[in-house]
Amino acid sequence: MKNQYLIAIDLDGTLLRNDKTISDRTKNAVQQISKQGHIVCISTGRPFRLSQQYYEELGLTTPIININGGHVHYPNNPQFSGHYHYISAEIAQSVFDLAENQFVVKNILMETKQKIFIRHEFCSVFNLRSSSDQIHFNFEKKHLSEGPASILIHVGEVEFDSIMGVLKQHFDNHCTFYSWGAPHYVIELNPIGTNKAIGLKKVADHFQIPRHRIIALGDSSNDYEMIQYAGIGVAMGNGLEEIKLMANEVTLNNEEDGVAIFLEKMFPIR
Numbered sequence: 001m002k003n004q005y006l007i008a009i010d011l012d013g014t015l016l017r018n019d020k021t022i023s024d025r026t027k028n029a030v031q032q033i034s035k036q037g038h039i040v041c042i043s044t045g046r047p048f049r050l051s052q053q054y055y056e057e058l059g060l061t062t063p064i065i066n067i068n069g070g071h072v073h074y075p076n077n078p079q080f081s082g083h084y085h086y087i088s089a090e091i092a093q094s095v096f097d098l099a100e101n102q103f104v105v106k107n108i109l110m111e112t113k114q115k116i117f118i119r120h121e122f123c124s125v126f127n128l129r130s131s132s133d134q135i136h137f138n139f140e141k142k143h144l145s146e147g148p149a150s151i152l153i154h155v156g157e158v159e160f161d162s163i164m165g166v167l168k169q170h171f172d173n174h175c176t177f178y179s180w181g182a183p184h185y186v187i188e189l190n191p192i193g194t195n196k197a198i199g200l201k202k203v204a205d206h207f208q209i210p211r212h213r214i215i216a217l218g219d220s221s222n223d224y225e226m227i228q229y230a231g232i233g234v235a236m237g238n239g240l241e242e243i244k245l246m247a248n249e250v251t252l253n254n255e256e257d258g259v260a261i262f263l264e265k266m267f268p269i270r
Contacts (some may be wrong), residue, residue, distance in 0.1 A: 006038070015217075026259050048064065069085075070194045087148045095175075100154055102166070110151050152186050197225035214232070236250075
């Protein structure tokens with residue numbers, strides 16, 4: 001179609017309300033612009049196992065950007081040349097050693113393409129909707145023979161800054177760092193150079209969509225690069241101030257159908 005747009009939308013704090021559901025208005029807006037021929041692409045820090053339900057709920061048949069750009073793929077389309085980045089097993093083992101021996105951490109999760117490793121079985125923070133044979137509790141360093149796509153370290157609020165500082169000091173050349181922030185203080189490590197903008201460019205190149213017809217909507221630090229890269233970067237009203245200052249536009253928050261309101265303004269929807 002002429003003037004086809006690529007619209008990349010973050011999940012948590014953006015497409016999803018605080019109860020992790022999609023409003024009827026937002027769902028309708030996404031489905032209507034998809035029918036118009038535009039490409040809607042979920043772009044999230046979540047792995048596919050925790051975003052697939054929303055992909056299917058919206059009826060999407062497009063590529064999806066997972067793990068902050070570390071996993072770019074096109075479900076049910078093997079012709080798409082995606083990618084899957086991971087942290088080396090050696091670095092993952094070193095992170096494990098540091099977290100276990102120098103810090104007081106609540107839990108550690110490392111996720112490879114096929115398996116999920118949880119250090120301690122009690123894990124209220126990490127969402128584990130997955131088959132039991134994929135999850136390995138009480139793992140040890142020796143089990144990390146395959147490099148993970150992401151490492152999540154749950155820490156206390158007081159220790160958060162100091163632990164983040166030490167981890168960056170040791171692994172800044174090997175990992176990209178993100179933080180979840182309140183109420184869950186989680187430090188996330190992804191492969192070096194991973195960000196949503198890289199994944200977004202991969203999708204845009206596949207459909208030959210120029211940068212000025214790329215729209216990105218997000219709210220948090222892991223959305224910064226893709227909002228900056230997009231021709232039209234949109235920050236949520238509930239987003240970080242640094243995201244709002246950098247974005248081209250600011251819409252209402254995720255509880256007020258901010259995504260739908262922007263899309264309805266940008267694309268006439270019946």
